[in-house]
Structures are given as structure tokens and as C-alpha cells.
Amino acid sequence: MPPDTPRGSVSLLPVRPCLLVVVTLVSVLQNAFFALKVEKESSSSAFERVCCANRNCMDAYSTFLALMWCAGLCLSQVPAAFAGLVYLVVRHKYFVGYMGQSCQSTPCFLFGKRVLFFMMLMCVVGIVNFLLLRFCGSDYNKELLETLTKAATALLLIP
Amino acid sequence: MPPDTPRGSVSLLPVRPCLLVVVTLVSVLQNAFFALKVEKESSSSAFERVCCANRNCMDAYSTFLALMWCAGLCLSQVPAAFAGLVYLVVRHKYFVGYMGQSCQSTPCFLFGKRVLFFMMLMCVVGIVNFLLLRFCGSDYNKELLETLTKAATALLLIP
Amino acid sequence: MPPDTPRGSVSLLPVRPCLLVVVTLVSVLQNAFFALKVEKESSSSAFERVCCANRNCMDAYSTFLALMWCAGLCLSQVPAAFAGLVYLVVRHKYFVGYMGQSCQSTPCFLFGKRVLFFMMLMCVVGIVNFLLLRFCGSDYNKELLETLTKAATALLLIP
Numbered sequence: 036m037p038p039d040t041p042r043g044s045v046s047l048l049p050v051r052p053c054l055l056v057v058v059t060l061v062s063v064l065q066n067a068f069f070a071l072k073v074e075k076e077s078s079s080s081a082f083e084r085v086c087c088a089n090r091n092c093m094d095a096y097s098t099f100l101a102l103m104w105c106a107g108l109c110l111s112q113v114p115a116a117f118a119g120l121v122y123l124v125v126r127h128k129y130f131v132g133y134m135g136q137s138c139q140s141t142p143c144f145l146f147g148k149r150v151l152f153f154m155m156l157m158c159v160v161g162i163v164n165f166l167l168l169r170f171c172g173s174d175y176n177k178e179l180l181e182t183l184t185k186a187a188t189a190l191l192l193i194p
Numbered sequence: 195m196p197p198d199t200p201r202g203s204v205s206l207l208p209v210r211p212c213l214l215v216v217v218t219l220v221s222v223l224q225n226a227f228f229a230l231k232v233e234k235e236s237s238s239s240a241f242e243r244v245c246c247a248n249r250n251c252m253d254a255y256s257t258f259l260a261l262m263w264c265a266g267l268c269l270s271q272v273p274a275a276f277a278g279l280v281y282l283v284v285r286h287k288y289f290v291g292y293m294g295q296s297c298q299s300t301p302c303f304l305f306g307k308r309v310l311f312f313m314m315l316m317c318v319v320g321i322v323n324f325l326l327l328r329f330c331g332s333d334y335n336k337e338l339l340e341t342l343t344k345a346a347t348a349l350l351l352i353p
Numbered sequence: 354m355p356p357d358t359p360r361g362s363v364s365l366l367p368v369r370p371c372l373l374v375v376v377t378l379v380s381v382l383q384n385a386f387f388a389l390k391v392e393k394e395s396s397s398s399a400f401e402r403v404c405c406a407n408r409n410c411m412d413a414y415s416t417f418l419a420l421m422w423c424a425g426l427c428l429s430q431v432p433a434a435f436a437g438l439v440y441l442v443v444r445h446k447y448f449v450g451y452m453g454q455s456c457q458s459t460p461c462f463l464f465g466k467r468v469l470f471f472m473m474l475m476c477v478v479g480i481v482n483f484l485l486l487r488f489c490g491s492d493y494n495k496e497l498l499e500t501l502t503k504a505a506t507a508l509l510l511i512p
Contacts, residue, residue: 053324056321059264060264108374212480212484259419
């Protein structure tokens with residue numbers, strides 16, 4: 036522990052990933068909403084469908100969290116958190132829209148594929164950038180990179 | 195990589211989140227215990243129930259890990275790790291108590307709700323504290339905050 | 354935020370856990386491969402088996418990620434990332450081999466147990482090492498530790 040940090044409520048990271056934490060909290064609230072929905076429907080005929088939608092959403096949850104945090108740690112937290120929010124909106128639409136359909140056990144990689152792909156791209160770009168910085172000793176592509184990332188983030192909004 | 199850190203077994207974080215890692219390891223051991231229980235019962239009549247209890251516990255596992263680490267990173271790792279331990283005890287009671295009952299596919303947000311809510315509160319307090327520090331430039335509420343957190347942690351012990 | 358770090362694409366960690374991120378990305382790609390496999394088989398007779406294999410793999414995914422990142426943060430990221438890759442290979446073999454068998458709801462802690470156990474051992478060694486460094490004020494065992502870790506990593510390759 037460095038000597039200049041207080042013992043009690045010291046932050047564990049040099050830069051607080053506030054936005055990522057906020058999106059994570061929103062996703063936890065969404066999980067709780069799904070769970071309450073399943074509990075409420077537990078005696079009705081829609082139970083199977085709600086339960087199945089919840090299952091599909093929970094299956095992809097770890098993957099989503101891992102991708103969002105990797106993208107935030109590798110490149111920049113603002114686009115990563117924004118992409119995370121977009122994913123949560125898509126997930127909500129999926130859950131609500133699922134109510135009327137019959138249950139299929141397809142994993143829900145099948146929705147939000149574009150958002151997850153974008154986050155994976157951010158990770159790859161971040162790693163390539165890091166390697167360039169480390170082995171070429173130059174950061175010529177940094178500003179270009181940021182512009183590209185922001186442009187790509189805007190592209191996510193197109194339905 | 196900073197020049198003053200050795201290459202081989204360098205720690206990736208400035209302050210090691212030892213307590214969070216320990217609680218995570220305990221939760222992994224608990225998962226292994228649940229899995230062994232499921233394997234042992236795989237030919238008996240209690241299999242369905244054990245399998246269902248294991249499923250409900252695993253469903254909420256990602257959410258629990260995300261909340262505990264966010265709370266530890268945002269505010270302070272001691273109360274977060276303590277709340278995590280309390281959650282693991284509650285989960286164990288749930289798993290053992292489930293053996294005798296019939297299986298329901300309710301997600302296990304329904305147990306340990308209070309602990310999870312407390313961890314979420316810690317995240318919110320940490321973020322508000324960070325924003326106050328950043329934009330008001332004062333840490334007047336830091337000691338008050340720590341006292342409040344410790345008092346709230348003690349409240350968790352009340353059944 | 355420290356004053357000397359730029360605002361935009363600042364990295365959130367002092368040392369980038371590149372290898373851990375790469376292994377996480379590979380595991381996400383593997384998840385996507387499993388999900389596509391499930392989708393492709395959704396109308397054939399093998400659907401139940403593929404779906405069950407996918408389920409067993411996803412159940413242990415959170416535990417795997419938590420263990421790998423803890424091992425990487427606690428001790429050293431090179432052996433942790435290598436063990437993670439070995440685990441992914443074992444998981445792939447398990448998924449492909451599962452196709453021909455009947456479905457059992459056994460959680461897949463039962464494969465890759467040795468790899469997970471090794472990662473847990475790394476965490477314990479890292480914590481003990483940290484406590485020794487902190488309270489004994491000596492790092493006499495550091496080189497011994499690294500040698501041991503590398504030797505143990507090589508042992509993982511023995512089938």
C-alpha cells in the first residue's frame with residue numbers, strides 16, 4: 036500500500052471507473068426487475084415464458100459484464116459504458132417482447148450481437164494500440180483512434 | 195509498464211484487494227461444494243431438488259460478484275468483503291434448507307436481498323462521495339461516511 | 354484523476370492486464386461459438402444434448418472468470434492466462450465430446466477441475482506472499498515462488 040493513501044476508504048483503482056460501475060448497477064437493477072417479474076408470474080400460464088426469457092438473459096450476463104469491463108479497461112470507459120447502456124435497452128426490449136412468444140432455449144447472444152461485437156472490437160483496438168505504444172514508442176494514432184471510437188459509438192444508435 | 199516495477203510477478207493493482215479475493219475464493223469453494231452435492235445425488239430421488247437449488251444459486255452468482263467488487267472498488271473493501279461473507283452464509287443456509295422442499299424456478303435474488311441491497315447502497319454512496327470530492331473539492335463527509343458504513347455493516351448481523 | 358493522465362482514452366489500470374483480456378476475449382468467442390451451435394441444432398434431434406452441454410459450460414463460466422482474474426491480479430498474469438487457455442481447450446473438448454452422449458445436468462466443475470484448482474492455488478500463494486511481504490518486510494521467497502509457479506504451469510500440460 037502506498038504510504039500517502041489513507042487506510043480506511045481508500046480507492047483501489049487510480050482512476051475510478053465510475054461510469055462502468057453505474058452501468059453495472061443499472062444491469063443489476065434490471066436483473067432484479069426480471070427476477071421480480073418471474074416471481075409475480077409464478078402461478079400464471081405465462082410463467083414458463085417469463086422464466087425462459089429470464090434464463091436466456093442471465094446466460095449472457097457474465098459475457099456482457101466481462102466484455103464491457105475489458106473494453107473500458109483497455110480503451111476508454113465512456114464509449115464502453117454507452118455501449119453497455121445500449122445493450123441493456125436491447126435486453127429490456129427482448130425480455131418484454133418475449134412474453135408473447137413461445138419459449139425457446141436459444142441463448143441470448145442472438146440479441147445485442149452488434150453491441151457485443153462493438154465492445155469486442157474496442158478491446159482489440161485497445162490491445163493493438165497498447166502494443167503499438169509499447170513496441171513502436173509512438174502514439175501517433177491516439178487522436179485518430181478516439182475519433183474513430185466516437186464515430187463508431189454513434190453508429191450504434193442506428194437501428 | 196512503469197519502469198520501477200519488476201516484470202515477473204508484478205501486481206496489477208496499486209492496492210491489493212486481498213479481502214475481496216479471499217471472499218471470491220470462498221465463494222468458488224462453495225460453488226464446488228454445491229457441484230459435488232449435485233454429483234453425489236445424481237441417482238437419488240433428491241436430484242431434481244438439489245439440481246434446482248444449485249441452478250438458483252448459480253443464476254445470481256454473477257450479480258453477486260459484480261456488486262461485491264463494485265462496492266469494494268467504489269467505497270471500501272472491508273465492509274464489502276464482510277457483506278460478501280454474510281451473503282455466502284445466507285446462500286449456504288438457502289441451499290441446505292432447499293433440500294426438503296419442492297423445486298421452484300424462482301431466481302435466488304429472493305434470498306440475500308438485504309445484503310445485495312446494502313452492497314448496492316455502498317456503490318451509490320461511493321459514487322456520490324467521489325462526485326462531491328471531484329466537483330466540490332472537499333472531503334468533509336469522509337469520516338461521517340466511514341462511521342455510517344460501519345454502523346450499517348453491523349446492522350446486517352440482525353436477522 | 355491524476356493531473357498527468359489525459360482525459361480521453363486513459364487506461365484505468367497502471368499495468369494493462371493484456372494477456373488476461375486476450376484470454377477473456379477468446380472465451381467470449383468460444384461462448385459465441387457454442388451459442389451458434391445451439392442455434393444451428395435447434396430443430397434436430399441433437400438439440401437437447403447441445404443445449405445441455407452449453408448450459409453446463411455457461412454455469413461454470415463466472416467461476417472460471419473470477420478465478421482467472423484473481424490469480425492474475427494476485428500473483429502474475431502470465432501463468433494465469435496460460436492456465437485460462439488450457440481451461441478453454443479442455444472446455445472445447447468437453448463440448449464437442451458431449452454431442453454423442455446423453456444429457457446429464459452435472460455442473461461442469463467436473464471437467465477442468467485440475468486447472469481451476471491450480472488457479473486457486475495461485476491465488477492462495479499470491480495472498481500468502483503479499484502477507485509475508487507486508488508483515489515480514491522481506492521478499493526472500495519471490496524468486497523461489499516464480500520458479501515454482503512456472504514449474505507448476507508446465508505440469509498442467511501433462512494429460
